[in-house]
Amino acid sequence: MASVREAVLARRSAPKVTDVAPDDAAIIELLRAAERVPDHAALRPWRVIALRGDARSRLGAALAEASGFTGEAASKLAAKPERAPLLLAIVASSTQHPKVPEWEQHTAAAGVAHLLSLLLDDAGWGVMWRTGPYTRDPLVEAAHGLGPNEHLLGWLYVGGLPAGARAARNSRPPAPRFSSLD
Numbered sequence: 001m002a003s004v005r006e007a008v009l010a011r012r013s014a015p016k017v018t019d020v021a022p023d024d025a026a027i028i029e030l031l032r033a034a035e036r037v038p039d040h041a042a043l044r045p046w047r048v049i050a051l052r053g054d055a056r057s058r059l060g061a062a063l064a065e066a067s068g069f070t071g072e073a074a075s076k077l078a079a080k081p082e083r084a085p086l087l088l089a090i091v092a093s094s095t096q097h098p099k100v101p102e103w104e105q106h107t108a109a110a111g112v113a114h115l116l117s118l119l120l121d122d123a124g125w126g127v128m129w130r131t132g133p134y135t136r137d138p139l140v141e142a143a144h145g146l147g148p149n150e151h152l153l154g155w156l157y158v159g160g161l162p163a164g165a166r167a168a169r170n171s172r173p174p175a176p177r178f179s180s181l182d
C-alpha cells in the first residue's frame with residue numbers, strides 16, 4: 001500500500017477513462033475515508049451525488065439548455081458528461097453558523113473532493129475533476145435537486161484507466177509556492 005506521500009506524488013488526472021466504474025458501495029467506502037477532512041464545527045457541509053446512465057444525459061441536456069447553444073454546439077456540450085461512466089457531483093451544502101462562514105464550509109467540501117479524488121486514484125480508478133462555465137447555472141444545479149444553500153463544486157469524472165494511462169510523471173514539479181515570515 002502506498003504511503004500518503006507516495007499516493008500524492010503518483011496521482012494524476014485521467015482525461016480519458018473506460019466504461020467500467022466503481023459501484024455505490026465502493027464509493028461510499030472511499031467517501032467514509034475522505035470525510036475525515038478537517039471540518040470546523042463538524043458541520044459536514046458537503047454531499048456527493050453519483051450520476052450514471054441516463055442521469056448523465058439529463059445533465060448534458062441541462063448544460064446545453066443553460067448555454068443557450070443550438071445545433072452541433074449544443075449536442076457537443078450535451079455529450080460531455082458521457083465521457084465517463086460515473087460522475088460524482090460534489091455539492092457544497094452550507095448552513096448558517098455564527099462561527100463558520102460559507103467560505104470555510106466550501107473549503108471543507110473541496111477538501112472532501114480532493115481526498116476522494118486521491119483515494120479513487122490510489123484504488124486504481126481513472127478520475128478527473130471537471131467543471132465548466134455552466135456548473136453553477138440554476139438549470140444545472142436544479143438537475144441535481146440542490147437546495148437553496150447548496151452549490152456544485154464540479155464533478156469527479158470516474159472510470160477505468162485505459163492501458164498505459166498510468167505513465168509516471170516525467171516533468172520536474174515547479175518550485176513550491178512557499179515563503180516564511182519571522
Ligand SMILES: Cc1cc2nc3c(=O)[nH]c(=O)nc-3n(C[C@H](O)[C@H](O)[C@H](O)COP(=O)(O)O)c2cc1C
Pocket residue numbers: 011012013014128129130131132153154
Ligand atoms: C475545481 C476544479 C475544476 C477543474 N475543472 C477542470 C475542467 O473543467 N477541465 C479540465 O480540463 N481540467 C479541470 N480541472 C483540472 C484537472 O482536474 C486536472 O487537475 C488537470 O488536468 C491537471 O492534471 P493533474 O491533476 O494530473 O495534474 C479542474 C480542477 C479543479 C480543482
